[in-house]
Amino acid sequence: MNAERVERIRAALQAALAPELLEIEDDSHRHAGHAGARDGRGHFNVHIVSAAFEGKLPLARHRAVYAALGTMMDTDIHALSIRAETPVTKP
Numbered sequence: 881m882n883a884e885r886v887e888r889i890r891a892a893l894q895a896a897l898a899p900e901l902l903e904i905e906d907d908s909h910r911h912a913g914h915a916g917a918r919d920g921r922g923h924f925n926v927h928i929v930s931a932a933f934e935g936k937l938p939l940a941r942h943r944a945v946y947a948a949l950g951t952m953m954d955t956d957i958h959a960l961s962i963r964a965e966t967p968v969t970k971p
Contacts, residue, residue: 896947898930899928
């Protein structure tokens with residue numbers, strides 16, 4: 881597990897989306913030998929809950945995550961599974 885890479889992902893998402901919940905799982909070890917893993921980029925699962933997603937469809941939420949990660953999508957991340965949700969509001 882590349883803790884430094886996970887922390888860079890965490891910092892970028894926190895700065896851009898101010899999540900209430902952010903879980904990042906480095907799943908790269910399950911893809912050893914995979915063509916996309918040969919260049920050193922990783923596979924990650926992200927669960928993010930943010931008010932920034934209010935009123936946005938799933939595609940727009942994913943685009944916001946990709947935008948927040950910027951060039952890391954080219955340099956650090958080969959595959960990214962995203963679960964992007966809005967906070968649950970209580971009456």
